[in-house]
Amino acid sequence: MVGQAIKWMLTGFGTHGYNPQYDIYDVVGDSVFPNIIPQNVSFPAITYRTEKNDPDKVKGQRALNNRITLEINVVDKTFSTVIQLTTLIKEQLNRYSNSYNSANST
Numbered sequence: 001m002v003g004q005a006i007k008w009m010l011t012g013f014g015t016h017g018y019n020p021q022y023d024i025y026d027v028v029g030d031s032v033f034p035n036i037i038p039q040n041v042s043f044p045a046i047t048y049r050t051e052k053n054d055p056d057k058v059k060g061q062r063a064l065n066n067r068i069t070l071e072i073n074v075v076d077k078t079f080s081t082v083i084q085l086t087t088l089i090k091e092q093l094n095r096y097s098n099s100y101n102s103a104n105s106t
Helices: 002-011 022-028 079-093
Strands: 032-034 045-055 066-075
Touching (some): 002 022, 002 045, 002 079, 022 079, 066 079
Parallel strands (some): 032 045
Antiparallel strands (some): 045 066
């Protein structure tokens, strides 16, 4: 589930005209993978890895959500493409706020 959300946040609807993530999709395509890149995939590619998956601590009741820490890696043969994708990914992920049911959880 986390993987689907990360892939959508980075590449969106693919070639759809109203896709705000099109800049990333234009460079990477569908090359977003968990943990490792398969052998027959061309570069550039993005990998992600879940480092932590901890429930938020709420005294006296069940945790409302889990706090997930991710590592995102950009792989390519040229440094300029890695820097370009890194900048685009940072800008894209900064568009999202960490809120649920109008309650800010940051």
